[in-house]
Amino acid sequence: MEDLQFLIATDEELQDDLVHVCNLLDSDPSTDDHHGTKPSTEAPTVRRRKRRVRVDNYKMEVTMLRAQVDTLKAQLDHLKLTNPTMDMSAWKLAARRERMEAMRCQVENNELRAAVDERESLLEHMKRLLNKKPRWNSSWDEEWSSYKLAAQTSLRVAAIHAIADRQFRRQNGAFIAAGLVDVTDDVIQVDSITLLNK
Structure with missing residues (x-):
């Protein structure tokens, strides 16, 4: 340039x-006209x-x-x-705008980092709460897992429900052991059992 x-x-x-x-x-x-033309014998022309x-x-x-x-x-x-x-030159203006944009981005970045840290501490707290082992009465749990039913009706109903819940919790493990997870077709398995003659 x-x-x-x-x-x-x-x-x-x-x-x-x-x-x-x-x-x-x-x-x-009019002076230009007199210099460039010859004087004529005719009548002078009227100026335009x-x-x-x-x-x-x-x-x-x-x-x-x-x-x-x-x-x-x-x-x-x-x-x-x-x-x-x-x-100011165009470069100075562009540099000033870029500097202001960088400062705005830095402030926004700091705010986002603070929000992420806050959420992370909340997640850690929730994980600690969820991973805590419950403090149940171990004797009560062992009593139901022994498949014993009490004579009293209310205790018997509670024991039946506890046994059913225990078996339901074991259902996924049993399905995995039998190879029935994610199976879409009907499955028939036959195992032979030999009985002892008495």
């Missing part, structure tokens, strides 16, 4: 070109008023555009003074 700077016109060059155009428009067209009006319109338009350029330059200078970020 630095090698091509000579192709881009500067403000001074544009100003010089604008002054040159204004000078051409300011020159009197329309062309003069058109030149005046161009002059007014150029003058208005020049005033507009000056106004816009003044506004640009004022904005540069009031807003210092206008002078």
